[in-house]
Amino acid sequence: MTQNTISRYESGERLPGVTELVKIADYFRVSVDYLLERTDNPEINQ
Secondary structure, three states, rough: OOOOHHHHHHHHOOOOOOOHHHHHHHOOOOOHHHHHHOOOOOOOOO
């Protein structure tokens, strides 16, 4: 994932797909729900 792509996600110019969301969540060790602001709890429920 390039810096340009991440910048576009941050600015709202582009939205990540499911695959990218999973990769970002895995990288930061948080849940996808946390990234999507569906929860305030960053912990992953397994």
